Amino acid sequence: MAAMRTLGPKAAAALDEELMSTGAYSIDQLMELAGLSVSHAMYALSPPQKTPNILVACGPGNNGGDGLVAARHLYHFGYKPTMYFPKQTKNELYQRLRTQLEHLKVPFTDDFVGAAKKTDYIIDAIFGFSFSGEVREPFPAVIKALAESKVPVLAVDAPSSWNIDEGSPKDGPGKDYNPDALVSMTAPKPLVKWFKGRHFVGGRFVSQKIAEKYGFDVPPYQGCDQVVEIGSRGERLGEITSKTQPRHFATCSTYNPQICSMELSDNFAVLNCDEVEGEQDAQSQRTSTSACNLQVMIRAHAEVSNLAFARILKLPSEIRVQIYEDVVQRHAIIRPTTRFETEDSAVPQTCRVLRRQTLAVRYRNTLFAIDLRSISNARSAWGWTNAVSEETIAAIGKFRITTITECPCAKKDVVAEAALDTVGGMHGVRQGYAIVADPRSGWLNLMVSIDRSYSEDPCGVTVDQCELCGDRPMGIAGSLMRALDVLGLEDDETVMDRQGLVDILSLMQSVSPWTTDMDDRDDDFE
Numbered sequence: 012m013a014a015m016r017t018l019g020p021k022a023a024a025a026l027d028e029e030l031m032s033t034g035a036y037s038i039d040q041l042m043e044l045a046g047l048s049v050s051h052a053m054y055a056l057s058p059p060q061k062t063p064n065i066l067v068a069c070g071p072g073n074n075g076g077d078g079l080v081a082a083r084h085l086y087h088f089g090y091k092p093t094m095y096f097p098k099q100t101k102n103e104l105y106q107r108l109r110t111q112l113e114h115l116k117v118p119f120t121d122d123f124v125g126a127a128k129k130t131d132y133i134i135d136a137i138f139g140f141s142f143s144g145e146v147r148e149p150f151p152a153v154i155k156a157l158a159e160s161k162v163p164v165l166a167v168d169a170p171s172s173w174n175i176d177e178g179s180p181k182d183g184p185g186k187d188y189n190p191d192a193l194v195s196m197t198a199p200k201p202l203v204k205w206f207k208g209r210h211f212v213g214g215r216f217v218s219q220k221i222a223e224k225y226g227f228d229v230p231p232y233q234g235c236d237q238v239v240e241i242g243s244r245g246e247r248l249g250e251i252t253s254k255t256q257p258r259h260f261a262t263c264s265t266y267n268p269q270i271c272s273m274e275l276s277d278n279f280a281v282l283n284c285d286e287v288e289g290e291q292d293a294q295s296q297r298t299s300t301s302a303c304n305l306q307v308m309i310r311a312h313a314e315v316s317n318l319a320f321a322r323i324l325k326l327p328s329e330i331r332v333q334i335y336e337d338v339v340q341r342h343a344i345i346r347p348t349t350r351f352e353t354e355d356s357a358v359p360q361t362c363r364v365l366r367r368q369t370l371a372v373r374y375r376n377t378l379f380a381i382d383l384r385s386i387s388n389a390r391s392a393w394g395w396t397n398a399v400s401e402e403t404i405a406a407i408g409k410f411r412i413t414t415i416t417e418c419p420c421a422k423k424d425v426v427a428e429a430a431l432d433t434v435g436g437m438h439g440v441r442q443g444y445a446i447v448a449d450p451r452s453g454w455l456n457l458m459v460s461i462d463r464s465y466s467e468d469p470c471g472v473t474v475d476q477c478e479l480c481g482d483r484p485m486g487i488a489g490s491l492m493r494a495l496d497v498l499g500l501e502d503d504e505t506v507m508d509r510q511g512l513v514d515i516l517s518l519m520q521s522v523s524p525w526t527t528d529m530d531d532r533d534d535d536f537e
């Protein structure tokens with residue numbers, strides 16, 4: 012997918028001028044629409060039931076004005092906004108926006124750092140496209156607090172303190188500031204090239220003619236939406252994720268950071284989860300997960316992913332769907348770096364569970380459970396997509412097993428490539444499996460990657476026994492192979508009906524229980 016064209020700071024300022032001259036808009040109107048779209052992006056990220064308290068940090072310019080407007084809408088949507096607005100201009104428009112908030116009893120605070128600890132979400136409306144140079148007082152401390160914030164941040168038009176053309180600053184208080192989400196006003200600014208979170212475009216007020224004149228794209232707004240979600244770097248996701256046709260494909264890659272930004276086909280999304288255990292890789296988790304717009308990233312019950320799939324297929328099971336859904340509800344918007352153990356004392360019974368290597372991810376309309384347990388050793392974690400949406404499953408009539416034994420580079424088929432990457436074919440112990448559903452063709456592909464010749468994983472640990480034919484069958488690929496053996500099926504291009512798949516999955520569970528043999532590995536991940 013081509014990236015949307017960006018609008019540099021000079022062009023953005025000229026566009027504003029034009030809108031307010033020949034365009035016949037007043038600044039109040041533009042700001043109202045800009046602020047309204049900020050509030051819509053906030054709602055899309057997390058509704059007030061989940062994150063009622065929103066701290067809105069407003070700067071001295073129009074970016075701050077967008078924040079003031081957004082707060083008013085958020086109030087009416089049911090949020091409880093708190094304002095931080097340290098450098099107020101005497102300008103009449105700002106006075107009115109402030110008065111409107113005061114009439115709603117929206118509090119203003121002088122203590123940003125303190126308020127940031129008590130809120131559920133922060134909106135960064137400090138600087139937009141007119142920011143330049145070093146951050147001046149009183150904002151360095153605020154920017155630093157944003158960079159260190161434990162709660163997610165939605166940035167308006169630009170992550171404040173980022174260079175509009177060159178992105179994240181090399182030093183200064185905003186050096187490590189990477190907000191979770193961004194809402195670009197009218198068009199993305201060049202800095203989005205370095206942005207990795209969820210990304211919306213709002214400010215639905217320009218004509219096609221103006222867009223052509225200034226060389227940017229009007230995103231495909233749907234219905235009465237004020238925002239369109241696009242890829243972090245401006246890919247036009249909106250076109251392929253319209254509400255009528257949610258994305259159905261998913262696989263996840265634990266290793267390849269590029270693959271997440273690769274648009275494989277209209278309906279194929281690759282979620283990159285990277286390694287999630289411990290805190291060791293917190294930054295890359297955050298980067299890679301936000302890079303693919305993950306809304307939820309939760310380590311949950313290891314059994315869930317396998318059993319969720321079983322549930323979809325109506326396999327008899329003891330799936331603890333309750334816990335699963337519960338956890339998802341509670342942590343609907345959670346920072347990947349958050350430690351669950353301390354996050355919510357109300358879910359003690361899931362703590363043990365959360366130590367396991369499964370990740371639940373809500374990606375747009377589909378809930379995915381991704382099992383990150385290692386197949387061969389505890390130091391490498393592969394990802395499998397074990398759950399696809401129920402609608403997808405319903406749309407699937409044909410099932411097949413494909414064994415991939417070659418290097419993925421030799422396979423031009425993008426689906427196979429992604430699946431291979433998912434199962435670790437490219438990076439290490441070459442065995443694993445992925446379920447890749449393709450409602451267009453009606454196939455559900457169980458892709459198995461096995462390369463018996465490969466004996467070393469990236470950590471340098473030699474895998475000296477073949478786990479597929481060894482005494483102790485390991486992991487999912489092993490259990491699948493055994494199940495196929497038992498059923499006398501070929502391990503390549505085996506085509507089956509739904510019942511066949513159900514049989515295979517049940518058998519996989521019985522020949523090599525996926526969850527019990529992982530207990531002794533937990534400690535390795537602590």
Ligand SMILES: NC(=O)C1=CN([C@@H]2O[C@H](COP(=O)(O)OP(=O)(O)OC[C@H]3O[C@@H](n4cnc5c(N)ncnc54)[C@H](O)[C@@H]3O)[C@@H](O)[C@H]2O)[C@H](O)CC1
Nearest residue numbers: 041071072073074138139140141142143145147168196197
């Ligand atoms: N076309 C649209 O989509 C619209 C976007 N809007 C929003 O307006 C901002 C741009 O507003 P502008 O007033 O030009 O500037 P900023 O708010 O980005 O910031 C200027 C403000 O900040 C001060 N400042 C600049 N650099 C620094 C620094 N290094 N340290 C401290 N302070 C700094 C400067 O002095 C000014 O006071 C755009 O991004 C959108 O969010 C409009 O609302 C409507 C149309």
Ligand SMILES: [K+]
Nearest residue numbers: 135138167169
């Ligand atoms: K901002």
